[in-house]
Amino acid sequence: MEKQLLKLTVNNQGYELYVSPKALLVEVIRDHIGLTGTKRGCETVSCGVCTVMIDDMAVKSCSILAVQAEGRHVTTVEGLEKNGKLAPIQRAFLDHGSYQCGFCTAGMLMSCEALLKENPTPTKEEIREGIEGNICRCTGYNSIVRAVEASAKGNYKEE
Amino acid sequence: MIHDFTYLKPGTLQEALSMLSEHKDECKIICGGQSLLIVMRQGLLVTDYLIDIKGLKELSYINYSENEGFKIGATTTHRMIETSKLIEQKCPVLVAVEKRLASIQVRNWGSIAGNLAHGDSSGDLAPTLIALDAKIKLASSKRSRIIPLEKFYTGLFETALEKDELVVEVQIPLVRPKTAVAYKKFNLIENDQAIVGVAAAVTVENGGTCKEARVVLSNAGVIPIRARSAEMALIGKKLAGPLLVKAGEAASGDADPVSDIHASEDYRRHLIKVLTERMVKQAWGQASHS
Numbered sequence: 202m203e204k205q206l207l208k209l210t211v212n213n214q215g216y217e218l219y220v221s222p223k224a225l226l227v228e229v230i231r232d233h234i235g236l237t238g239t240k241r242g243c244e245t246v247s248c249g250v251c252t253v254m255i256d257d258m259a260v261k262s263c264s265i266l267a268v269q270a271e272g273r274h275v276t277t278v279e280g281l282e283k284n285g286k287l288a289p290i291q292r293a294f295l296d297h298g299s300y301q302c303g304f305c306t307a308g309m310l311m312s313c314e315a316l317l318k319e320n321p322t323p324t325k326e327e328i329r330e331g332i333e334g335n336i337c338r339c340t341g342y343n344s345i346v347r348a349v350e351a352s353a354k355g356n357y358k359e360e
Numbered sequence: 361m362i363h364d365f366t367y368l369k370p371g372t373l374q375e376a377l378s379m380l381s382e383h384k385d386e387c388k389i390i391c392g393g394q395s396l397l398i399v400m401r402q403g404l405l406v407t408d409y410l411i412d413i414k415g416l417k418e419l420s421y422i423n424y425s426e427n428e429g430f431k432i433g434a435t436t437t438h439r440m441i442e443t444s445k446l447i448e449q450k451c452p453v454l455v456a457v458e459k460r461l462a463s464i465q466v467r468n469w470g471s472i473a474g475n476l477a478h479g480d481s482s483g484d485l486a487p488t489l490i491a492l493d494a495k496i497k498l499a500s501s502k503r504s505r506i507i508p509l510e511k512f513y514t515g516l517f518e519t520a521l522e523k524d525e526l527v528v529e530v531q532i533p534l535v536r537p538k539t540a541v542a543y544k545k546f547n548l549i550e551n552d553q554a555i556v557g558v559a560a561a562v563t564v565e566n567g568g569t570c571k572e573a574r575v576v577l578s579n580a581g582v583i584p585i586r587a588r589s590a591e592m593a594l595i596g597k598k599l600a601g602p603l604l605v606k607a608g609e610a611a612s613g614d615a616d617p618v619s620d621i622h623a624s625e626d627y628r629r630h631l632i633k634v635l636t637e638r639m640v641k642q643a644w645g646q647a648s649h650s
Contacts, residue, residue: 205367221364222367223364245398246394246398246462246463246465249463252465258439259468260465260468260469261463261466264394264398265392266367266393266397268367268369269393269414269415312465315464330459330464333463333550333551334464334465334466335463
């Protein structure tokens with residue numbers, strides 16, 4: 202199948218790639234660009250491990266054609282840190298032990314980041330709704346909710 | 361895996377319609393693709409051309425007028441509807457349904473027209489919108505037509521769309537005075553697909569009798585089903601426990617559900633009965649106090 206030029210902005214960096222139009226965003230991020238923080242899980246829009254942000258909105262990169270992200274800003278988990286320093290939400294996850302096996306973490310972080318961008322002071326209920334599209338089989342979610350609460354309280358400043 | 365296709369990205373609605381007219385026998389429309397890409401990846405759907413209307417900003421809008429109610433463009437995302445203050449104020453049931461539809465990620469990217477045109481009878485929006493007496497506007501390069509959403513569904517994953525037609529708008533009339541609409545789905549995991557769902561619209565008259573009623577069922581057959589015998593049972597009556605039971609039983613009889621891994625046919629009929637009772641009661645109560 203004929204590949205076509207795709208201009209993609211990921212983590213504020215421009216990429217020019219030749220990919221098939223049927224390539225999914227998660228494939229391009231992982232296999233073409235080489236950012237493997239974003240995971241592939243259920244691939245049926247159910248589990249949320251592939252969550253990235255497009256224009257600051259959480260979306261599931263397993264069910265978006267990469268060509269559809271052209272002209273938009275894609276942020277992956279690698280794009281959270283600034284100048285080599287972890288983002289506030291990442292440090293909150295570390296301090297609160299908000300992961301065990303870690304497979305859901307990249308997607309979970311992106312959903313939490315998108316939530317906090319839209320709603321900087323979410324209630325516990327809103328946090329739970331904010332991560333409704335991400336499945337974690339280890340933590341039971343409580344430690345994740347605590348991390349988001351702590352981050353929202355301003356306990357973690359950008360370094 | 362996804363079969364090869366030629367990707368077409370129209371810049372305008374007109375362009376989309378002419379591409380559709382040219383490739384009508386061998387193309388599919390994609391907007392958010394939150395349903396389509398799943399069936400494409402499963403190999404259930406193969407297409408030569410894929411026309412991507414996600415970028416058509418001219419179809420992304422929520423318009424409201426005091427005379428005509430809401431007009432929502434095809435590419436409007438679920439999240440735009442969910443977060444619309446105006447819809448929350450004028451048509452709260454729609455916001456409530458959106459909040460329980462799939463996940464935030466899906467609602468951020470998926471569109472209202474994609475959801476409706478996919479034609480999955482377990483969808484939440486179609487029964488709710490049919491209860492609201494919504495219409496759907498379809499356009500081709502030659503003409504456009506507006507039909508009741510109820511008439512849009514013709515069979516299992518089949519709609520009234522002609523091969524060269526595209527959904528361009530959903531029209532929701534004003535909710536009439538003394539009317540309320542409620543929807544509830546039953547599922548094991550919140551926000552999951554409906555095992556069954558029931559939408560009820562009730563209009564009450566002075567004196568408290570039911571003037572008009574609509575009961576619409578989700579995942580109770582191959583298309584959204586209007587439970588007409590339940591509606592007939594309600595119209596002209598006053599709210600009472602036995603009436604709710606009667607309406608629930610009638611709705612259960614109107615349904616044509618399947619047995620699958622999620623629930624047996626009998627259990628679905630039972631759920632429809634219970635949900636119908638609850639939703640009619642809820643809508644009736646809200647309508648009486650509106």
